[in-house]
Amino acid sequence: MVDKINVVLIYGSVRDGRYCDTVAKWARTQIDAHKGFSLEIVDPAELTLPVKMTRNENGDLDQLKNRIGNADAFVIVTPEYNHGYPAALKHLIDSVYGEWQAKPVAFVSYGAASGGLRAVEQLRQVFAELHIASMRNTVSFANVWEQFDEHGRLYAPERPEKAMDMMLAQLHWWAAALKTAREQTPYDVIAN
Template sequence: MGERTRIGVIMGSVREGRLCDRVTAWVVRSLQGMEQLSVQVIDPVQFGIGGGRPKGVFAKDLSKQLAGMDGFIVITPEYNHSFPAALKELIDSAYDEWQTKPVGFVSYGGISGGIRAVEQLRQVFAELHTVTLRDSVALPDIWSRFDDSGELIDAGRTDSSLRKMVQRLRWWAAATRSARSVAPYDEAV
């Protein structure tokens, strides 16, 4: 058996009444059914992001959580053809902690399913020396995707897209963890 892959699931919205809660709960439930994964939800609200609270005290905790992960799934809505400011603030709060790690995306929104937000995030994560996955999961018309109990409606294809993305995330997480243990990335200059 290989090592467990530690995945940080990053919530992209801090909006009151956010649908991000439902999307995140579905992702976490799906990941819990997969072997050899440990999952940590990283919620910007917990770190004082987006709420106008002093966040200095939280910065160390955020850095520690990000540093402890092998890879990330970023859950993002689309706001005005981009991603939320709170998500940018969380991303910008760290640097080394992202480097060389894989990042997958679950997006949601109106007709586009958030893909424009994801394309912009790819540019941001390139600057942070991450590996963004080609595979992603998009949930268009997010308002009608969950039933009253929070279950994804007609989940079949979406579940299998998520599974495929997570398997590839694990591949990259194992590959990059192994590469870091052989040679520090900082020395590749």
């Protein structure tokens, strides 16, 4: 019997007026409704994570490493910028290394025509390098501004809720399996 899975939801956008707040709020509600998770938020807009880091000044890096290290699973909420994912998200990902390993990640994406799916496919490549298992199923919102009303409620919630349920079920399965595996056999000795 595995305890609750610690899932960290990571915001992909740091843009002023970002739509990420609306989509992430919806995703948070869905995760909260799933009784198997306890949820933490990592928002790069609230972290001091300078691109140029010096030995003495690393901003919130230690805090970030602890939070990623304590997680069992991740949900990334990301938009698409120029057929990729935002630079702030890449910087956050690259700032941490071993703490990501042997854990699963799932994606909620949004954007214009593609619903952020091109950003997700790029993220799969990046996370493979970090020994992370990415979930096959995704949740995506095309033309995101047409999907939510001014209170952040979906006009047509049924399909995205069903998609999120399935994706979270997969995330929970992998997170529980990998948590047990990490406890039985440390992964870092074979990670290089």
